[in-house]
Amino acid sequence: MNPDAVIIGWAHSRFGKSEAADVEALIAETGSAALVHAGIDPQDVDFASVGVFNNGFSRQGLEAGLISVAVPGLEHTPAQRSENACATGTAALYSAADFIASGRGRIALVVGAEKMTASTNAEIGDILLSASYRKEEADVSGGFAGIFAQIAQSYFQQNGDRSAEMAMIAAKNHANGVHNPYAHLQRDFGFSFCNTVSDKNPLVAPPLRRTDCSLVSDGAAALVLADREMAQELARAIGFRARAHRNDVFPLSRRNITAFDGARKAWDAAKSLAGIDLKDLDFVETHDCFTIAEMIEYEAMGLTARGEGWKAAREGWTRKDGILPVNPSGGLKSKGHPIGATGVSMHVMAAMQLMGEAGGMQIADAELGAVFNMGGAAVSNYVSVLERIH
Numbered sequence: 001m002n003p004d005a006v007i008i009g010w011a012h013s014r015f016g017k018s019e020a021a022d023v024e025a026l027i028a029e030t031g032s033a034a035l036v037h038a039g040i041d042p043q044d045v046d047f048a049s050v051g052v053f054n055n056g057f058s059r060q061g062l063e064a065g066l067i068s069v070a071v072p073g074l075e076h077t078p079a080q081r082s083e084n085a086c087a088t089g090t091a092a093l094y095s096a097a098d099f100i101a102s103g104r105g106r107i108a109l110v111v112g113a114e115k116m117t118a119s120t121n122a123e124i125g126d127i128l129l130s131a132s133y134r135k136e137e138a139d140v141s142g143g144f145a146g147i148f149a150q151i152a153q154s155y156f157q158q159n160g161d162r163s164a165e166m167a168m169i170a171a172k173n174h175a176n177g178v179h180n181p182y183a184h185l186q187r188d189f190g191f192s193f194c195n196t197v198s199d200k201n202p203l204v205a206p207p208l209r210r211t212d213c214s215l216v217s218d219g220a221a222a223l224v225l226a227d228r229e230m231a232q233e234l235a236r237a238i239g240f241r242a243r244a245h246r247n248d249v250f251p252l253s254r255r256n257i258t259a260f261d262g263a264r265k266a267w268d269a270a271k272s273l274a275g276i277d278l279k280d281l282d283f284v285e286t287h288d289c290f291t292i293a294e295m296i297e298y299e300a301m302g303l304t305a306r307g308e309g310w311k312a313a314r315e316g317w318t319r320k321d322g323i324l325p326v327n328p329s330g331g332l333k334s335k336g337h338p339i340g341a342t343g344v345s346m347h348v349m350a351a352m353q354l355m356g357e358a359g360g361m362q363i364a365d366a367e368l369g370a371v372f373n374m375g376g377a378a379v380s381n382y383v384s385v386l387e388r389i390h
Helices: 022-038 062-072 090-099 121-131 143-158 163-177 190-194 261-273 290-302 308-313 331-335 339-354
Strands: 005-012 045-051 079-082 107-114 203-205 219-227 238-247 282-284 369-373 380-388
Touching: 005 022, 005 090, 022 062, 022 107, 022 219, 045 062, 045 090, 062 079, 079 090, 079 203, 090 107, 090 219, 090 238, 090 339, 090 369, 090 380, 107 190, 107 339, 121 143, 143 203, 143 290, 163 290, 163 308, 163 331, 219 282, 219 339, 238 261, 238 339, 261 290, 261 369, 261 380, 282 339, 290 308, 290 331, 290 369, 308 339, 339 369, 339 380
Parallel strands: 045 079, 045 107, 282 369
Antiparallel strands: 005 219, 005 238, 107 219, 238 380, 369 380
């Protein structure tokens, strides 16, 4: 048996304001569907990994226990919950991949979910601030958007006002999201709207406008993993050329907040493990919780020099017809950002690309893709390099 973990199936809910009553209902919506997609009987699942951020979105804890009621057939399957801020979904995925790599089992189910819209705006803002260093950052004006507004302000001080390039990123991702059937917002707003402060696009936390911020969403996504030997016999098989995870210092005061050094280290490790350069990738799904984040991530992945991520946006390098398409799914900006589901969703989007099953999102002849998912303000950083096995 080859213990390398391989993605063999998936499911994805529509992101947005869901009629699902709670996280349990969202898990139920995608968990069984992913097993059917993979052609796996529930009784053959050796482990279930659940990614839910929560931290106040729900009074229900022990979310791993919800598998026993949400997915028939998994009543006695070992399960655990992962939480790592906005990287919760990838943390759950890596936990399942590690379980298979250890040889403890051959099949694992991963479900990431979050129900956010039932909370008030004030509650949401406070809950999300739990992904910041509260001892120093709890009173930042604008909540978590305020954290990234500070990052944007520092970036502008160093590299000039790049509001227009951030609007280009927003417009790109919204245009891509039109073709994503799972996206919260399937609407092409265009550059002019995204670049103009208006009643419909107000400043949220200067210089961030509404179109610079990802959406508050409900949703779930699920993946099924198997060891490589078993995957060879199944219809779909997406393997990990590399998996890398690096952290950075939590308090913003103790690091260069525009450098994203933890993200850079994760990218460097993943490229080294995969034996590739960035030019070998056909696409990237990256964590655009805010447009300034995607801009700095261009630098962290090595697409541009530090301080020049804005050039990639301005020159169209990251459009679907550019030298490295970034977020052909529409990213968090268009697709939405239900915290626990996001990392799983990003890997589903990448798997669909590599299987040639991405519909209007499809990048022609995609053979090698990458996912970057981060928790907090680039505190916990994950990079996956993915390829189709057969």
